[in-house]
Amino acid sequence: MTTQLFKEKPFQESALWDTMMEKNACTSFTLELTARCNNNCRHCYINLPAGDTTARMQELSVGQIMDIADQAVRMGAIWCTITGGEPLIRPDFAEIYIGLKKKGLLVSVMTNATLVTGELVKLFLRYPPRDIEITVYGVTRETYEAVSRRAGSFNAFMRGLDLLLDAGIKIRLKAIAIRSNLHEIQKIAEFSQLRTKDYYRFDPQIILRIDHDPVRNNEIRNERLTPDEIVALEQSDADRTKALEKNCDKLIMSKLSLAESNHLFQCGAGKEVFNVSPDGMFRLCMSLCHPDCVYDLKTGSLADAWQNFIPKVRDMQSNQKDFLSNCQVCPIINLCLWCPGHAYLETGRLDEMVDYFCRVAHARAKALGYTKGTG
Ligand code: SF4
Ligand code: SF4
Numbered sequence: 001m002t003t004q005l006f007k008e009k010p011f012q013e014s015a016l017w018d019t020m021m022e023k024n025a026c027t028s029f030t031l032e033l034t035a036r037c038n039n040n041c042r043h044c045y046i047n048l049p050a051g052d053t054t055a056r057m058q059e060l061s062v063g064q065i066m067d068i069a070d071q072a073v074r075m076g077a078i079w080c081t082i083t084g085g086e087p088l089i090r091p092d093f094a095e096i097y098i099g100l101k102k103k104g105l106l107v108s109v110m111t112n113a114t115l116v117t118g119e120l121v122k123l124f125l126r127y128p129p130r131d132i133e134i135t136v137y138g139v140t141r142e143t144y145e146a147v148s149r150r151a152g153s154f155n156a157f158m159r160g161l162d163l164l165l166d167a168g169i170k171i172r173l174k175a176i177a178i179r180s181n182l183h184e185i186q187k188i189a190e191f192s193q194l195r196t197k198d199y200y201r202f203d204p205q206i207i208l209r210i211d212h213d214p215v216r217n218n219e220i221r222n223e224r225l226t227p228d229e230i231v232a233l234e235q236s237d238a239d240r241t242k243a244l245e246k247n248c249d250k251l252i253m254s255k256l257s258l259a260e261s262n263h264l265f266q267c268g269a270g271k272e273v274f275n276v277s278p279d280g281m282f283r284l285c286m287s288l289c290h291p292d293c294v295y296d297l298k299t300g301s302l303a304d305a306w307q308n309f310i311p312k313v314r315d316m317q318s319n320q321k322d323f324l325s326n327c328q329v330c331p332i333i334n335l336c337l338w339c340p341g342h343a344y345l346e347t348g349r350l351d352e353m354v355d356y357f358c359r360v361a362h363a364r365a366k367a368l369g370y371t372k373g374t375g
């Protein structure tokens with residue numbers, strides 16, 4: 001396939017374009033190379049089987065990806081994060097990676113590390129990534145594979161991780177705390193901090209599937225921690241607790257600083273960063289998959305998406321009373337995973353409250369000493 005699938009980009013050289021860019025400069029983007037993965041993690045919001053031919057056929061070609069990257073660089077982007085699914089599953093990964101590096105981009109790679117080879121390590125040594133971010137699902141075979149649901153994946157993960165570490169490539173380790181690995185989360189933290197001293201973070205909340213698969217969504221719900229478990233976990237992390245307490249004033253808003261409009265988007269979606277799905281859909285952020293909020297880059301241009309499409313999405317408003325009197329004026333929204341994108345995944349609507357997120361946010365607020373009820 002060639003890059004001609006993409007339309008001309010009429011706005012890029014114009015004064016209007018320059019003015020617009022000043023208002024909302026593009027700094028980075030995330031490229032989902034594939035939704036396919038060699039693992040089948042219980043909590044995963046995106047993965048499809050490695051051999052899914054329909055998904056593979058829909059993936060952007062190298063030429064299409066390079067065209068999008070060219071457009072992004074012209075708009076000012078300096079940093080690209082490659083993710084998936086599992087991006088290393090693509091046989092043309094090296095070609096894509098080198099192509100992005102040669103455009104002068106800083107490139108980060110998010111991977112499960114199970115497909116790292118000596119050849120890939122040589123590639124990363126020759127063209128260093130900004131960093132490689134790897135999720136640690138467990139530090140024993142039993143726990144790791146209870147999450148990944150693939151025999152042999154723990155050994156493959158350890159081998160890949162060691163290859164990268166032995167070569168001195170910059171690694172960041174992170175974890176996702178779910179029912180299947182909660183008993184090992186402390187050991188995961190110790191394992192990770194031992195290997196990457198300057199960086200470790202864990203995420204205690206997981207989101208539903210972007211394909212809305214009901215069976216997989218039930219699996220994800222079963223993996224979710226209770227609000228009390230989340231708070232206990234967060235409180236066991238001294239740095240996190242300190243940061244939460246320090247920023248308490250900013251996290252919990254006064255009535256005066258709350259939104260007074262009906263606009264759905266109070267967050268940073270569509271500002272400075274964007275996301276491209278495996279099949280070439282422009283998204284304001286990774287989780288925002290509502291059909292009215294995505295733009296097909298195979299038939300349009302990044303400039304058009306940035307200049308014309310984003311403002312339309314950010315102008316979307318709600319007339320839903322429940323939403324307007326709760327989430328829209330919620331003092332603890334910064335402690336909540338609620339946002340229009342996540343609300344859509346949970347409820348099918350962009351402006352619906354999400355009971356589970358609400359309970360987690362209130363538990364966090366209570367732990368910080370905020371007791372007034374909202375929502
Ligand atoms: S390794 Fe990552 S992309 Fe693959 S199934 Fe697990 S969470 Fe999903
Ligand atoms: S779900 Fe609840 S806590 Fe979250 S923003 Fe809405 S009202 Fe606030």
